[in-house]
Amino acid sequence: MAVVEVDGLRKRYGDTVAVDGVSFAVEEGEIFGILGPNGAGKTTIVECVEGVRRPDAGRIRVLGLDPSRDRAKLRRVLGAQLQSGMLPEKLRVGEALALYRSFYREGADPERLLADLGLAGKRGTAFEDLSGGQAQRLAIALALVGRPRVAVLDELTTGLDPQARRGTWDLIEQVRDTGVTVLLVTHLMEEAERLCDRVVIVDRGRPAALGTPGGLIAALDAPRRVRFRTEEPFDRAVLAGLEEVTEVRTRRSETVVTGTGDLLRAVGTALLRHGVVATETRLERATLEDAFLALTGRPYQDGEAA
Incomplete structure (x- = not known):
């Protein structure tokens, strides 16, 4: 019981x-x-x-x-x-x-x-x-x-x-x-x-x-995201052509790469191959907030009233 x-x-x-x-x-x-x-x-x-x-x-x-x-x-x-x-x-x-x-x-x-x-x-x-x-x-x-x-x-x-x-x-x-x-x-x-x-x-x-x-x-099967910073600009094409990558966005010194599979390894290997020094690298996984969005069709807001 x-x-x-x-x-x-x-x-x-x-x-x-x-x-x-x-x-x-x-x-x-x-x-x-x-x-x-x-x-x-x-x-x-x-x-x-x-x-x-x-x-x-x-x-x-x-x-x-x-x-x-x-x-x-x-x-x-x-x-x-x-x-x-x-x-x-x-x-x-x-x-x-x-x-x-x-x-x-x-x-x-x-x-x-x-x-x-x-x-x-x-x-x-x-x-x-x-x-x-x-x-x-x-x-x-x-x-x-x-x-x-x-x-x-x-x-x-x-x-x-x-x-x-x-x-x-x-x-x-x-x-x-x-x-x-x-x-x-x-x-x-x-x-x-x-x-x-x-x-x-x-x-x-x-x-x-x-x-x-x-x-x-x-259950979401959500895409993965890798975030990192670089001191010098680099050609985003070195990442955009990877099989695991679906999107690359850069704002100022931070780059966000979205994709699937072993994304962190793929991104790290490509950057190393092209001599790009990345710092503050982290892999972001899906969260319950992503689950809420998938289940309800709208973003989670703490202050929302019924």
Whole structure:
């Protein structure tokens, strides 16, 4: 039995259909991503999974529980970090964790959680004095204090600087390693590629694809790109005539070569043969953003509304 099952989920707000026919199943121990632009319906999906909203149609089960009917039981096995969750400014870290721990008959040791999440030194710090990364660590701690089997993390790294974001990614992997199944909501393609075992891509409330990030990318059969810089101009014909090359574009000192097959080897060999010195050479592969374009017919935009 899957840990989380969503089948034909549909949710409408007035005349707006926020979620339309979304289905997926999450296996135990996965980091499963719900991926899509802002406004795609991702948060509505997980709010239905959490029992916060009642779906208009479809079936949801979390460890066999119906979120609408079994809300009390669901709280014992599911922990959630909300996208816009805030705490009172003066509430201290240790106080917040103790408060949330009191909601459960059996929960995690708050002191151990603080230590595991790097917040032991912030026990007496007020919420308003935490950095963005520290606030997100506290959000994870509050989601885990009830010892859930499933944790929902909604846009956990939004607004964090790159260093804090990568630190949070490490924490999410640590959470999974403790045996907790993670349902991760994100609009960040890089985050989904780095963390998720599988993803469902949601676009305007509808499912666009379901699979592993690598599988979705591999299915594209997308062209490869090689980028490099040269100090001196060179004749692009030395590359344009190669069997593997379909396009060569140069702007200022940077050249972008698009093609197929072993493109990097072909380009490197040709440049060496003609005495062209290339620097900052890199091979670009297809990404989930390319997959989104192929699946929906339009580029991915983080700020797009449904």
